[in-house]
Amino acid sequence: xxxxxxxxxxxxxxxxxxxxxxxxxxxxxxxxxxxxxxxxxxxxxxxxxxxxxxxxxxxxxxxxxxxxxxxxxxxxxxxxxxxxxxx
Amino acid sequence: xxxxxxxxxxxxxxxxxxxxxxxxxxxxxxxxxxxxxxxxxxxxxxxxxxxxxxxxxxxxxxxxxxxxxxxxxxxxxxxxxxxxxxxxxxxxxxxxxxxxxxxxxxxxxxxxxxxxxxxxxxxxxxxxxxxxxxxxxxxxxxxxxxxxxxxxxxxxxxxxxxxxxxxxxxxxxxxxxxxxxxxxxxxxxxxxxxxxxxxxxxxxxxxxxxxxxxxxxxxxxxxxxxxxxxxxxxxxxxxxxxxxxxxxxxxxxxxxxxxxxxxxxxxxxxxxxxxxxxxxxxxxxxxxxxxxxxxxxxxxxxxxxxxxxxxxxxxxxxxxxxxxxxxxxxxxxxxxxxxxxxxxxxxxxxxxxxxxxxxxxxxxxxxxxxxxxxxx
Numbered sequence: 001x002x003x004x005x006x007x008x009x010x011x012x013x014x015x016x017x018x019x020x021x022x023x024x025x026x027x028x029x030x031x032x033x034x035x036x037x038x039x040x041x042x043x044x045x046x047x048x049x050x051x052x053x054x055x056x057x058x059x060x061x062x063x064x065x066x067x068x069x070x071x072x073x074x075x076x077x078x079x080x081x082x083x084x085x086x087x
Numbered sequence: 088x089x090x091x092x093x094x095x096x097x098x099x100x101x102x103x104x105x106x107x108x109x110x111x112x113x114x115x116x117x118x119x120x121x122x123x124x125x126x127x128x129x130x131x132x133x134x135x136x137x138x139x140x141x142x143x144x145x146x147x148x149x150x151x152x153x154x155x156x157x158x159x160x161x162x163x164x165x166x167x168x169x170x171x172x173x174x175x176x177x178x179x180x181x182x183x184x185x186x187x188x189x190x191x192x193x194x195x196x197x198x199x200x201x202x203x204x205x206x207x208x209x210x211x212x213x214x215x216x217x218x219x220x221x222x223x224x225x226x227x228x229x230x231x232x233x234x235x236x237x238x239x240x241x242x243x244x245x246x247x248x249x250x251x252x253x254x255x256x257x258x259x260x261x262x263x264x265x266x267x268x269x270x271x272x273x274x275x276x277x278x279x280x281x282x283x284x285x286x287x288x289x290x291x292x293x294x295x296x297x298x299x300x301x302x303x304x305x306x307x308x309x310x311x312x313x314x315x316x317x318x319x320x321x322x323x324x325x326x327x328x329x330x331x332x333x334x335x336x337x338x339x340x341x342x343x344x345x346x347x348x349x350x351x352x353x354x355x356x357x358x359x360x361x362x363x364x365x366x367x368x369x370x371x372x373x374x375x376x377x378x379x380x381x382x383x384x385x386x387x388x389x390x391x392x393x394x395x396x397x398x399x400x401x402x403x404x405x406x407x408x409x410x411x412x413x414x415x416x417x418x419x420x421x422x423x424x425x426x427x428x429x430x431x432x433x434x435x436x437x438x439x440x441x442x443x444x445x446x447x448x449x450x451x452x453x454x455x456x457x458x459x460x461x462x463x
Contacts, residue, residue: 007148009146009148009149010149039165039167040152040165040166040167040169043150043152043169043171044149044150044152045149045150046150047150047171047183047184048171048172048173048174048183048184049172049174049175049181049182049183050174051181051183053148053149053150055147055148056148056149082147082148082149083148086146086147086148
């Protein structure tokens, strides 16, 4: 299971939680797992062409990710943020 | 029969509000904010009997979605499948919906059907009362799509398919308005589309009267006389009486110091010759504010041959109002009520067919849309 940081913009999907855990061996797997449990959350982060939305940011640990296929290690944490540009 | 109380569904840059009036239309109770902070381009209620409300939303960060309410706006749930383009492996043609701009209930004979227009220009349909949406290939995959919706063109918030209208006599007869290519018509329920722009100017293009390329800010089909359409275009006010395929620029009859530039046109639901516009300054750098800082609506009662100024109740000077495409509307009461919302967050109304105006609310965020409907 991967620990996931949920930004304030998306916590309404998760019952107000700022941290959840999700299954999935890749970033996309984690997002799809989140979407199964919190319907609609993925489309607000990723568009229909599987591109991370312009004002959203995803990190694996300290590393900014643009490839949803990024494989996750056992200890990796996924951090989702709203970019400063989007407010 | 007692007068029916009205409600105003108000979409803003920072959330939605519902104003519920008493039968006299004097007192308005506010419900909201709803989804505070979300960019709400349109809030619409189904008047075909179901009463479902749909709201087009996104935020500065999050992608676009549709919220639904089946309890008169008390609670809202997200659509299971919001409008989205088909997936494409070609990066040059891979589109994603930035925001849904317009929501239109389907024909009265098709309960549960809704249509939506988006930016970039896209047409979407729902057959299950707004729960799930599909891309409409007749427009979105039309061989001319990239000519009609060239990347990078369009309004400041992005190129728009900004309106969908349905002929009340025929569910298969539809019109679209776009900011990139003007007006389109379909006679086969959105399976195919053709431009309908003859006579409409595009003074920002080398050919000022092209087949397509116009910026149709707003179109209105008269409910009782659906062969008559009005259009407030980037380049003036027009009228067409089908089966003619040529628009007539009725805005040329407006006072020359006011001009015929604005974002919307409102028709009188019981009189096809009566319509209102809210002119804005379209000269020089396109300020798009009330000409001279003196707000007024202008009314025609003869199909656009003549226009009269109606400004009683508005500030007399130094009021630089901007009213966007979806933010001027009418109810269907007698006398007719008119409502408009400004980008400065003011909500104004007239219960005298435009003769007198008064404010309902101030200090709202930038108003994007106002829809008037009876309280069920």
